[in-house]
Amino acid sequence: MKNLFLSKLESNWMTVKDKRILHKGLHLAITSKDIVHGIEHVMTLRDSYLAFKKAHSSRIKLDERVMAQAIVFHDVWKTQARRSEYFLKVLFEEYFEGSRSADIYRRYAYNFNIDRNVIENVSYAITKHSTGTLFPRRTNEAKLLFDLDELEFFNIERFKKGFNNFKFGVDRKLAAAVTYLKLRSKRGFYFDWSHAMFENRKKRFLEGLDKLRAEISI
Numbered sequence: 001m002k003n004l005f006l007s008k009l010e011s012n013w014m015t016v017k018d019k020r021i022l023h024k025g026l027h028l029a030i031t032s033k034d035i036v037h038g039i040e041h042v043m044t045l046r047d048s049y050l051a052f053k054k055a056h057s058s059r060i061k062l063d064e065r066v067m068a069q070a071i072v073f074h075d076v077w078k079t080q081a082r083r084s085e086y087f088l089k090v091l092f093e094e095y096f097e098g099s100r101s102a103d104i105y106r107r108y109a110y111n112f113n114i115d116r117n118v119i120e121n122v123s124y125a126i127t128k129h130s131t132g133t134l135f136p137r138r139t140n141e142a143k144l145l146f147d148l149d150e151l152e153f154f155n156i157e158r159f160k161k162g163f164n165n166f167k168f169g170v171d172r173k174l175a176a177a178v179t180y181l182k183l184r185s186k187r188g189f190y191f192d193w194s195h196a197m198f199e200n201r202k203k204r205f206l207e208g209l210d211k212l213r214a215e216i217s218i
């Protein structure tokens, strides 16, 4: 699985150190306690990242090393944490999850002797990927990580998987998802590519929510 992740990335920048830290992060994703933030999620983000790069060729400058580490570690806190099952606590966790994951990443990165500027850029992107960020994202890597991860919220299959994770009312969760979709429609994404992907998913996502609603007959 680890090699499967690495095999599709360009390898000209990849040193032994890079492989070691990516393997560590992938191991944590494979053994994740959280079903929607494990290896499948990391793989999907990588595929979206590759699709983005294909669409933009070299027009947008991205640091491959930073992107790979940021994708692999961005939800590392969720892979290990015992998540709350209660609505308000979940909101609180969502606000701080980026910086919690960045702290864990930093500890591994220092151990693996990763260059300081890489650590700084990866930590920044991870911290800023979480939805509860007050200030705008300033690097391309942070912007793209946010877009890629955000798109996955509107992946109906993944949404269904996470549906039973929390104890708060399912009707509230469905309503929150629709509200969030409307908010995202207005605020958009950083890159046009992401926005187009979002528009593609929107219909299927709403239909999926309707189906879920009918299944549980609210």
Ligand SMILES: [Fe+2]
Pocket (backbone or CB within 6 Å): 037, 041, 074, 075, 149
């Ligand atoms: Fe994520």
